[in-house]
Amino acid sequence: MNYIHSKLRNRLTATKVNRLQYIYINERTLRKIARTMPTEEKLIGVEDQWLKEQGSMLEARERDGEETEITL
Numbered sequence: 001m002n003y004i005h006s007k008l009r010n011r012l013t014a015t016k017v018n019r020l021q022y023i024y025i026n027e028r029t030l031r032k033i034a035r036t037m038p039t040e041e042k043l044i045g046v047e048d049q050w051l052k053e054q055g056s057m058l059e060a061r062e063r064d065g066e067e068t069e070i071t072l
Contacts, residue, residue: 012020
């Protein structure tokens, strides 16, 4: 079903139809973006993994006697 043109909406002016199309297309785009964005849990998981890797790298350097400099 076409949401922009129908028997009920045939009375709309071209300007109004264009505005409705703009809203409809942008809504679909925003929904697609929202589905692909990572959730907060995923971001926290990635951050935790990164911190663990940094911690293990620092421990390895300390064992080897290298000076540790933390840069973020």
